[in-house]
Amino acid sequence: MITVTIPQQLVNLPENELTDIVNRIYNRVDYEKEYLQDNRDGRYITVSKDDEIHYVCISRPDNNARNARLMQFVTPTYTAWYDEPKVNKFLDIYLSNPTDSDKNNYSKFFYRCFLTIGINILNIDQLFLPELVPFNNYFDLKHYRERNTGRNRHNRATYFSEEKDHIELFAKTFGANQMESFILALVLRKLLPDKTLILFPVVDNEARDIARKQREILLGSGVEFGEIISNIDNRNIRLDSIGPERDTPKYHYNLLKKYGDKKCLLCGCEMEHLIIGSHIERVTDIKNSVVYSDEEKIRRIVDGENGFWLCANHDKMFEYGIIYFRDKKLCYRNGLRDVDRGFINYSMMQADYVDDMQTPFKIPESLVSQQMEEYLSIHRHRNGVED
Ligand SMILES: [Zn+2]
Known part of the structure; x- marks a missing residue:
């Protein structure tokens, strides 16, 4: 017998969707329904048969706000699935009446993330997007994200990069960013199982650290946690913890x-x-420096x-x-041999x-602030270049 368990907030789920879900999982249309008295955190039903259980997260059809239809429900469903004691447990997503708004670049990126960590999208065929397959490797992930969301997105929820012996993941842990941080950490672990992954929680004013339950799951999958990065100030950085050659995570x-x-560059x-x-x-x-205060030193270092x-x-x-740079333009030290300049x-x-060999390299206007000009002048001075 197939049993579908439905929480309060999903009692109005259309029968044809329920049938479609069961049919897509078991290739059958007979099932019994069981209603829960309370709501669940996250929009999911469970579909069980014998010793097997499926957690099915269902997107919200009545909300067309970009990305709000599905993403916020995945993490709570994942958490519930994680706590399920049965061995034969599966995590699925069902897109309720998928439209073009389910196909934006952000969603496409996360569908591929979901598939990579073993979350099945039951009706993925209805999106007609053959590109939606699990990521093959780290570079596939990196390039697909760059293509779909742009290289220089300033307000990304997460940044990651490969260091010599580990991966750094800077993850905002507040609001809607939580899901993105959580899922990306799992994806990176999956794609690079032999490489240490260090997650640096990025917090702002009101934000706390990553949720306790999510931290537990990530620790369980081998993620390590680095120091907390504040978006607001440098209060939690100690000067004596910065070695002469050490790049601080905050600087990265x-x-x-x-x-x-x-x-x-x-x-x-x-x-x-x-x-x-x-x-x-x-x-x-x-x-x-004997001029800068400790606070100013930390500010400059990061x-x-x-x-x-x-x-x-x-x-x-x-x-x-x-x-070196002068007026944003790249210059060469005096006396450099032609062959070296070449x-x-x-x-x-x-x-x-x-653009060509004739036009000298120039740092784009948009990247140069007054503060950067000051640093560049210090650099010239240190290298004996007259201003
Ligand atoms: Zn280079």
């Missing part, structure tokens, strides 16, 4: 917010292992204006003052901001 987060995913290299958060005013110099993403080569060229020119031919 600020660079991701400003520039988007890791990519060398000068040559466009996107191999994440090779990309460094390159300080303009050096961490060592800031730490050794400031997204104090740096760019650079590949290992360009990072060193910049650090050694072989190249090499540097050539290395930048793939950059976003270079």
Whole structure:
């Protein structure tokens, strides 16, 4: 016998949808219904047969607000499914009368995320989108997200990047962002099971840390938790915890917010292992300063204006003052051999901001603030360039 258990808020679910759900799961249309007295957190029913149970999260048909039809219900359903003691348990999604609003880029990205972590979308065929398959690997995930949501989205709920020996995931934990953070952490674990994943919860004024239950699930799947990143201030960063060469997570987060995913500003290299958060005013110099207060030192060390993403080569060229910037324009140290200038020119031919060999590289206006100009002047000064 197939039993469908329905909570209060779903008592008006159309019979034809129930039948369709059961039919898609068991290829049968006979079932008995059981009604619960109370509501459930999350819009889901359960469909069970013998020792098997399906948790089916159902999108809300009466709400066309973008992304509000389904996404907010997935995490509570996941949590309930996670707590289910039966071994044969499945997590499904059913799109109630899917329309074009179920096919926006944001949703498409998350459908693929859901499929990747084993959530089945029962009526996915009704979307007529053959591209909706699980992600093959980390790069597939990265590129699909970039294609669908744009590289430089400033207000992303989450940012992630690959470091030498781990993945960093910066995850806002407040409001609607929770779902995105939670699901992405599970997807990254699934795609990179051998790599340490460190989740840095990003909080703002009213926000607390990630919900207790979600933290428990993520810990259970091997996610590690890093320090809390405040969107508001640097109160929880201690100066003596910052080594001379150490990039702080907060600095990475600020660079991701400003520039988007890791990519060398000068040559466009996107191999994440090779990309460094390159300080303009050096961490060592800031730490050794006798002028700045401790608070000001921390501010400068984590400031997204104090740096760019650079590949290992360009990072060193910049650090050694072989190249520097004046009026946003790239300049070369005096006395550089023609062959070296040629090499540097050539290395930048793939950059976003270079049209041809004749026009010198210029940092786009939109990326340069007064604060950055100050750092760039400090950099010139340190390398003995006259202003
Ligand atoms: Zn580069």
